[in-house]
Amino acid sequence: MILRIILLSVMLLFLSKKLKKGPPELHTKELCYLCLTPVVGIMFGNIIFRLLFTVKENVFFSLYDQYPAFIGLVPLIAALFYAGMVVTVASWQEMVGLQEEKKKYFVEQQLRAIRERIGEVEQFYDGIRRMKHEMKNHLTNIKGLAGSGSYEEMEQYIARMDESMDVLEMSARTGNAVTDVIVNDKQKAAEKLGIRFRSDFVYPASDRYNAYDIAIIVNNLLQNALEACERMALGEKYLSLSGSRKNRFFLISVKNSFEGEVVFDKSTNLPVSTKAPEVSGGPAPLHGIGLSNVRCEAAKYLGNVDIKVKKNEFSVTVLLQERSSHK
Numbered sequence: 001m002i003l004r005i006i007l008l009s010v011m012l013l014f015l016s017k018k019l020k021k022g023p024p025e026l027h028t029k030e031l032c033y034l035c036l037t038p039v040v041g042i043m044f045g046n047i048i049f050r051l052l053f054t055v056k057e058n059v060f061f062s063l064y065d066q067y068p069a070f071i072g073l074v075p076l077i078a079a080l081f082y083a084g085m086v087v088t089v090a091s092w093q094e095m096v097g098l099q100e101e102k103k104k105y106f107v108e109q110q111l112r113a114i115r116e117r118i119g120e121v122e123q124f125y126d127g128i129r130r131m132k133h134e135m136k137n138h139l140t141n142i143k144g145l146a147g148s149g150s151y152e153e154m155e156q157y158i159a160r161m162d163e164s165m166d167v168l169e170m171s172a173r174t175g176n177a178v179t180d181v182i183v184n185d186k187q188k189a190a191e192k193l194g195i196r197f198r199s200d201f202v203y204p205a206s207d208r209y210n211a212y213d214i215a216i217i218v219n220n221l222l223q224n225a226l227e228a229c230e231r232m233a234l235g236e237k238y239l240s241l242s243g244s245r246k247n248r249f250f251l252i253s254v255k256n257s258f259e260g261e262v263v264f265d266k267s268t269n270l271p272v273s274t275k276a277p278e279v280s281g282g283p284a285p286l287h288g289i290g291l292s293n294v295r296c297e298a299a300k301y302l303g304n305v306d307i308k309v310k311k312n313e314f315s316v317t318v319l320l321q322e323r324s325s326h327k
Contacts, residue, residue, distance in 0.1 A: 007075065007078055007079050007082050008078075008082065010082075011082040011083075011085060011086055014086055040081075041078075041081035041082075041084070041085070044077075044081070048074060111212065111216075118177075118178060118181075125177075138157075142154055142157065142158065145157060172187055172199045172201070174199075174201050174203045174243075175202055175203035175205065176203035176211055176214070178211045178212075178214075178215045179203050179214060179215055179218055182215055182218055182219050182222070183199055183201060183218065183222070183241065186219075186222040186223070186226060187199065189226060190226060190229070190239055193226070193229065193230055195226065195230075195237040195238065195239055196236070196237065196238040196239070197238075197239050197240075198238070198239070198240040198241070199240070199242075200240075200242040200243070200244075201218070201242060201243035201252075202243055202244060202245070203243070204243075204245040205245070206250075208322035208323050209250065209320070209322070209323075213297045213300060213301075214252075216293060216294070216297050217252055217294050217297050217298070217318055218241070218243075218252065220290035220291065220294050221241070221252070221254040221290070221316055221318070222239070222241060223290060224254075224290045224291065224316075225239045225255075225256035225314075226239065226256075228257075228258040228259075228314060229257055229258070231258075231260075232257060232258065232259040233259060234259065235259065235312060237257055238256065239254070239255070239257075240253075240254070240255045240256070241253070241254050242254075248322045249319060249320065249321050249322075250301075250320045250321070250322075251317065251318070252317070252318040252320070253315065253317045253318070254315065254316050255313060255314070255315040256313070256314055257312055257313060257314075258312060258313070258314045259312065262309050262314065268292065269307075270291045270292060270295070270307070271291065271307065271314075291307070291316065294316070294318060298318050298319070298320060300323070301320035301321055301322070301323055302321055302323075303318060303319045303320040303321060304318075304319055305317070305318050306318075306319070
Protein backbone atom coordinates (compact mmCIF):
# COMPACT_ATOMS: atom_id res chain seq x y z
CA MET A 1 0.00 0.00 0.00
CA ILE A 2 2.86 2.38 0.84
CA LEU A 3 4.52 1.58 -2.50
CA ARG A 4 1.27 2.26 -4.36
CA ILE A 5 0.89 5.62 -2.59
CA ILE A 6 4.47 6.52 -3.51
CA LEU A 7 3.88 5.58 -7.15
CA LEU A 8 0.64 7.59 -7.23
CA SER A 9 2.41 10.64 -5.75
CA VAL A 10 5.21 10.40 -8.32
CA MET A 11 2.70 10.14 -11.16
CA LEU A 12 0.68 13.13 -9.93
CA LEU A 13 3.84 15.19 -9.50
CA PHE A 14 5.00 14.34 -13.02
CA LEU A 15 1.61 15.10 -14.55
CA SER A 16 1.32 18.40 -12.71
CA LYS A 17 4.62 19.49 -14.22
CA LYS A 18 3.55 18.33 -17.69
CA LEU A 19 0.21 20.08 -17.53
CA LYS A 20 1.73 23.34 -16.24
CA LYS A 21 3.36 23.83 -19.64
CA GLY A 22 0.20 25.46 -20.88
CA PRO A 23 -1.88 22.70 -22.49
CA PRO A 24 -4.51 23.79 -24.99
CA GLU A 25 -8.17 23.77 -24.18
CA LEU A 26 -9.54 20.24 -23.91
CA HIS A 27 -12.45 19.15 -26.06
CA THR A 28 -14.95 16.55 -24.91
CA LYS A 29 -13.46 13.74 -27.01
CA GLU A 30 -9.94 14.51 -25.84
CA LEU A 31 -11.07 14.61 -22.20
CA CYS A 32 -12.73 11.20 -22.57
CA TYR A 33 -9.60 9.84 -24.21
CA LEU A 34 -7.36 11.05 -21.36
CA CYS A 35 -9.72 9.79 -18.66
CA LEU A 36 -10.05 6.32 -20.16
CA THR A 37 -6.84 4.88 -18.69
CA PRO A 38 -7.23 6.17 -15.11
CA VAL A 39 -10.92 5.20 -14.94
CA VAL A 40 -10.15 1.65 -16.07
CA GLY A 41 -7.25 1.53 -13.60
CA ILE A 42 -9.43 2.61 -10.67
CA MET A 43 -12.11 0.07 -11.54
CA PHE A 44 -9.55 -2.71 -11.95
CA GLY A 45 -7.86 -1.75 -8.69
CA ASN A 46 -11.15 -1.93 -6.78
CA ILE A 47 -11.84 -5.37 -8.23
CA ILE A 48 -8.41 -6.66 -7.18
CA PHE A 49 -8.77 -5.13 -3.72
CA ARG A 50 -12.11 -6.85 -3.19
CA LEU A 51 -10.62 -10.16 -4.30
CA LEU A 52 -7.54 -9.87 -2.07
CA PHE A 53 -9.46 -9.17 1.14
CA THR A 54 -12.71 -10.97 1.83
CA VAL A 55 -14.81 -11.60 4.91
CA LYS A 56 -16.98 -14.72 5.09
CA GLU A 57 -18.95 -15.74 8.19
CA ASN A 58 -16.97 -13.25 10.29
CA VAL A 59 -13.73 -14.85 9.15
CA PHE A 60 -11.15 -12.60 7.43
CA PHE A 61 -9.36 -14.08 4.43
CA SER A 62 -6.29 -12.53 2.79
CA LEU A 63 -4.97 -13.85 -0.51
CA TYR A 64 -1.61 -12.27 0.35
CA ASP A 65 -1.13 -15.13 2.81
CA GLN A 66 -1.89 -17.80 0.21
CA TYR A 67 -0.20 -16.03 -2.73
CA PRO A 68 2.77 -13.96 -1.51
CA ALA A 69 3.58 -13.01 -5.11
CA PHE A 70 0.65 -10.56 -5.00
CA ILE A 71 2.69 -8.38 -2.65
CA GLY A 72 4.88 -7.42 -5.61
CA LEU A 73 2.36 -8.02 -8.39
CA VAL A 74 -0.26 -5.53 -7.19
CA PRO A 75 2.19 -2.57 -6.99
CA LEU A 76 3.53 -3.61 -10.40
CA ILE A 77 0.04 -3.50 -11.91
CA ALA A 78 -0.53 -0.10 -10.28
CA ALA A 79 2.80 1.12 -11.66
CA LEU A 80 1.81 0.00 -15.16
CA PHE A 81 -1.51 1.85 -14.95
CA TYR A 82 0.20 4.99 -13.67
CA ALA A 83 2.83 4.72 -16.40
CA GLY A 84 0.03 4.30 -18.93
CA MET A 85 -1.58 7.50 -17.69
CA VAL A 86 1.71 9.38 -17.96
CA VAL A 87 2.37 8.04 -21.46
CA THR A 88 -1.18 8.91 -22.52
CA VAL A 89 -0.87 12.53 -21.38
CA ALA A 90 2.63 12.89 -22.82
CA SER A 91 1.55 11.40 -26.17
CA TRP A 92 -1.51 13.62 -26.28
CA GLN A 93 0.55 16.73 -25.60
CA GLU A 94 3.08 15.76 -28.25
CA MET A 95 0.34 15.08 -30.78
CA VAL A 96 -1.36 18.41 -30.08
CA GLY A 97 1.99 20.19 -30.27
CA LEU A 98 2.76 18.65 -33.67
CA GLN A 99 -0.68 19.59 -34.97
CA GLU A 100 -0.26 23.16 -33.77
CA GLU A 101 3.20 23.40 -35.36
CA LYS A 102 1.88 22.00 -38.63
CA LYS A 103 -1.06 24.37 -38.61
CA LYS A 104 1.14 27.33 -37.73
CA TYR A 105 3.61 26.47 -40.49
CA PHE A 106 1.00 26.24 -43.23
CA VAL A 107 -0.94 29.26 -42.02
CA GLU A 108 2.26 31.30 -41.95
CA GLN A 109 2.92 30.21 -45.52
CA GLN A 110 -0.52 31.33 -46.53
CA LEU A 111 -0.28 34.62 -44.64
CA ARG A 112 3.02 35.34 -46.35
CA ALA A 113 1.36 34.78 -49.71
CA ILE A 114 -1.56 37.00 -48.74
CA ARG A 115 0.80 39.78 -47.63
CA GLU A 116 2.42 39.60 -51.04
CA ARG A 117 -1.02 39.92 -52.59
CA ILE A 118 -1.77 42.95 -50.46
CA GLY A 119 1.48 44.49 -51.71
CA GLU A 120 0.25 43.91 -55.25
CA VAL A 121 -3.07 45.55 -54.36
CA GLU A 122 -1.28 48.59 -53.03
CA GLN A 123 0.80 48.80 -56.20
CA PHE A 124 -2.35 48.44 -58.25
CA TYR A 125 -4.16 51.30 -56.55
CA ASP A 126 -0.98 53.38 -56.58
CA GLY A 127 -0.90 52.88 -60.33
CA ILE A 128 -4.51 54.04 -60.56
CA ARG A 129 -3.67 57.19 -58.57
CA ARG A 130 -0.74 57.91 -60.90
CA MET A 131 -2.94 57.30 -63.92
CA LYS A 132 -5.56 59.78 -62.65
CA HIS A 133 -2.83 62.31 -62.02
CA GLU A 134 -1.46 61.90 -65.53
CA MET A 135 -4.87 61.89 -67.18
CA LYS A 136 -5.00 65.67 -67.33
CA ASN A 137 -1.72 65.74 -69.21
CA HIS A 138 -2.99 63.05 -71.57
CA LEU A 139 -6.14 65.03 -72.30
CA THR A 140 -4.10 68.15 -72.95
CA ASN A 141 -1.88 66.24 -75.41
CA ILE A 142 -4.90 64.74 -77.18
CA LYS A 143 -6.52 68.16 -77.52
CA GLY A 144 -3.27 69.50 -78.95
CA LEU A 145 -3.02 66.70 -81.51
CA ALA A 146 -6.69 67.13 -82.46
CA GLY A 147 -6.25 70.87 -82.81
CA SER A 148 -3.27 70.45 -85.11
CA GLY A 149 -5.08 67.88 -87.22
CA SER A 150 -2.65 65.07 -86.37
CA TYR A 151 -5.36 62.45 -86.16
CA GLU A 152 -3.13 59.47 -86.98
CA GLU A 153 -0.73 60.37 -84.18
CA MET A 154 -3.69 60.95 -81.87
CA GLU A 155 -4.97 57.42 -82.56
CA GLN A 156 -1.53 55.97 -81.81
CA TYR A 157 -1.37 58.00 -78.61
CA ILE A 158 -4.80 56.75 -77.48
CA ALA A 159 -3.80 53.15 -78.33
CA ARG A 160 -0.74 53.44 -76.09
CA MET A 161 -2.97 54.78 -73.32
CA ASP A 162 -5.27 51.77 -73.71
CA GLU A 163 -2.31 49.38 -73.35
CA SER A 164 -1.09 51.09 -70.20
CA MET A 165 -4.58 51.05 -68.68
CA ASP A 166 -5.14 47.36 -69.50
CA VAL A 167 -2.37 46.49 -67.04
CA LEU A 168 -4.40 48.05 -64.22
CA GLU A 169 -7.71 46.55 -65.25
CA MET A 170 -9.44 44.05 -62.97
CA SER A 171 -12.28 42.21 -64.63
CA ALA A 172 -13.50 40.53 -61.45
CA ARG A 173 -14.88 42.68 -58.65
CA THR A 174 -15.55 40.88 -55.40
CA GLY A 175 -16.08 43.78 -53.02
CA ASN A 176 -12.74 43.34 -51.24
CA ALA A 177 -9.28 44.43 -52.37
CA VAL A 178 -7.52 41.26 -51.23
CA THR A 179 -9.93 38.80 -52.86
CA ASP A 180 -10.02 41.06 -55.95
CA VAL A 181 -6.31 40.46 -56.54
CA ILE A 182 -6.50 36.72 -55.83
CA VAL A 183 -9.47 36.07 -58.12
CA ASN A 184 -8.08 38.19 -60.94
CA ASP A 185 -4.65 36.61 -60.62
CA LYS A 186 -6.13 33.10 -60.82
CA GLN A 187 -8.34 34.15 -63.72
CA LYS A 188 -5.33 35.35 -65.70
CA ALA A 189 -3.48 32.13 -64.87
CA ALA A 190 -6.48 30.12 -66.07
CA GLU A 191 -6.66 32.05 -69.33
CA LYS A 192 -2.99 31.35 -70.03
CA LEU A 193 -3.61 27.62 -69.49
CA GLY A 194 -6.71 27.57 -71.68
CA ILE A 195 -9.05 26.99 -68.74
CA ARG A 196 -12.54 28.47 -68.86
CA PHE A 197 -12.91 30.56 -65.71
CA ARG A 198 -16.17 31.83 -64.25
CA SER A 199 -16.51 33.84 -61.05
CA ASP A 200 -19.64 34.82 -59.16
CA PHE A 201 -17.95 35.62 -55.87
CA VAL A 202 -19.17 38.46 -53.65
CA TYR A 203 -17.28 39.20 -50.45
CA PRO A 204 -19.58 39.15 -47.39
CA ALA A 205 -20.45 42.65 -46.23
CA SER A 206 -19.90 41.93 -42.54
CA ASP A 207 -17.11 42.72 -40.10
CA ARG A 208 -17.60 39.25 -38.57
CA TYR A 209 -15.36 37.82 -41.31
CA ASN A 210 -11.63 38.40 -41.58
CA ALA A 211 -10.29 39.20 -45.05
CA TYR A 212 -7.15 37.11 -44.42
CA ASP A 213 -9.23 34.03 -43.55
CA ILE A 214 -11.48 34.35 -46.59
CA ALA A 215 -8.46 34.99 -48.81
CA ILE A 216 -6.69 31.84 -47.56
CA ILE A 217 -9.78 29.76 -48.33
CA VAL A 218 -10.30 31.21 -51.81
CA ASN A 219 -6.61 31.09 -52.71
CA ASN A 220 -6.23 27.43 -51.71
CA LEU A 221 -9.41 26.30 -53.46
CA LEU A 222 -8.55 28.07 -56.70
CA GLN A 223 -4.93 26.89 -56.65
CA ASN A 224 -5.98 23.26 -56.22
CA ALA A 225 -8.54 23.62 -59.00
CA LEU A 226 -5.99 25.15 -61.39
CA GLU A 227 -3.52 22.35 -60.71
CA ALA A 228 -6.18 19.71 -61.40
CA CYS A 229 -7.25 21.36 -64.67
CA GLU A 230 -3.68 21.87 -65.80
CA ARG A 231 -3.01 18.13 -65.63
CA MET A 232 -5.91 17.23 -67.89
CA ALA A 233 -4.86 15.76 -71.22
CA LEU A 234 -8.35 15.49 -72.72
CA GLY A 235 -11.72 17.14 -72.27
CA GLU A 236 -12.88 20.65 -71.52
CA LYS A 237 -11.01 22.47 -68.79
CA TYR A 238 -13.18 24.69 -66.65
CA LEU A 239 -13.23 26.27 -63.21
CA SER A 240 -16.02 28.14 -61.44
CA LEU A 241 -16.03 30.10 -58.20
CA SER A 242 -19.07 31.34 -56.32
CA GLY A 243 -19.56 33.03 -52.99
CA SER A 244 -22.79 34.27 -51.48
CA ARG A 245 -24.09 35.31 -48.09
CA LYS A 246 -27.46 34.42 -46.61
CA ASN A 247 -28.36 35.71 -43.17
CA ARG A 248 -25.47 34.71 -40.85
CA PHE A 249 -24.00 32.17 -43.26
CA PHE A 250 -21.50 32.54 -46.09
CA LEU A 251 -21.11 29.84 -48.74
CA ILE A 252 -17.99 29.46 -50.90
CA SER A 253 -18.01 26.93 -53.71
CA VAL A 254 -15.39 25.93 -56.29
CA LYS A 255 -16.01 23.42 -59.07
CA ASN A 256 -13.50 22.23 -61.63
CA SER A 257 -12.95 19.55 -64.21
CA PHE A 258 -10.33 16.92 -63.52
CA GLU A 259 -8.90 13.73 -64.95
CA GLY A 260 -7.92 10.59 -63.08
CA GLU A 261 -8.91 9.11 -59.76
CA VAL A 262 -9.26 10.99 -56.48
CA VAL A 263 -7.70 9.13 -53.55
CA PHE A 264 -8.84 10.11 -50.06
CA ASP A 265 -6.73 9.86 -46.93
CA LYS A 266 -8.56 7.66 -44.43
CA SER A 267 -7.43 9.68 -41.42
CA THR A 268 -8.33 13.14 -42.75
CA ASN A 269 -10.96 12.33 -45.43
CA LEU A 270 -9.11 14.74 -47.71
CA PRO A 271 -7.87 13.98 -51.23
CA VAL A 272 -4.14 13.38 -51.48
CA SER A 273 -3.45 12.63 -55.14
CA THR A 274 -4.80 11.44 -58.46
CA LYS A 275 -3.57 8.93 -60.98
CA ALA A 276 -3.37 11.55 -63.68
CA PRO A 277 0.18 12.14 -64.93
CA GLU A 278 1.99 14.83 -62.97
CA VAL A 279 3.99 17.70 -64.39
CA SER A 280 7.65 17.32 -63.54
CA GLY A 281 8.52 19.29 -60.45
CA GLY A 282 4.92 20.30 -59.81
CA PRO A 283 2.86 19.60 -56.72
CA ALA A 284 0.39 16.72 -56.63
CA PRO A 285 -3.10 17.75 -57.80
CA LEU A 286 -5.96 17.83 -55.35
CA HIS A 287 -3.48 17.47 -52.52
CA GLY A 288 -4.76 17.59 -48.96
CA ILE A 289 -2.45 20.33 -47.69
CA GLY A 290 -4.40 23.19 -49.23
CA LEU A 291 -7.73 21.70 -48.24
CA SER A 292 -6.38 21.08 -44.75
CA ASN A 293 -5.71 24.82 -44.49
CA VAL A 294 -9.23 25.49 -45.76
CA ARG A 295 -10.65 23.20 -43.08
CA CYS A 296 -8.62 24.97 -40.37
CA GLU A 297 -9.91 28.37 -41.49
CA ALA A 298 -13.50 27.09 -41.69
CA ALA A 299 -13.24 25.78 -38.12
CA LYS A 300 -12.70 29.36 -36.93
CA TYR A 301 -16.22 30.13 -38.10
CA LEU A 302 -17.82 26.90 -36.84
CA GLY A 303 -18.06 25.86 -40.47
CA ASN A 304 -17.36 22.73 -42.45
CA VAL A 305 -15.92 21.61 -45.79
CA ASP A 306 -17.91 19.36 -48.10
CA ILE A 307 -16.07 17.56 -50.94
CA LYS A 308 -17.88 15.82 -53.79
CA VAL A 309 -16.61 13.94 -56.82
CA LYS A 310 -19.05 13.34 -59.66
CA LYS A 311 -17.74 11.81 -62.88
CA ASN A 312 -15.07 14.27 -64.05
CA GLU A 313 -16.08 17.16 -61.79
CA PHE A 314 -14.53 17.93 -58.42
CA SER A 315 -16.36 20.35 -56.14
CA VAL A 316 -15.59 21.82 -52.73
CA THR A 317 -18.16 23.73 -50.70
CA VAL A 318 -17.17 25.69 -47.60
CA LEU A 319 -19.90 26.83 -45.22
CA LEU A 320 -19.04 29.59 -42.74
CA GLN A 321 -21.13 31.35 -40.15
CA GLU A 322 -20.52 34.71 -38.55
CA ARG A 323 -18.49 34.74 -35.38
CA SER A 324 -20.02 36.25 -32.26
CA SER A 325 -17.25 38.84 -32.13
CA HIS A 326 -14.71 40.09 -34.63
CA LYS A 327 -11.15 38.86 -33.93
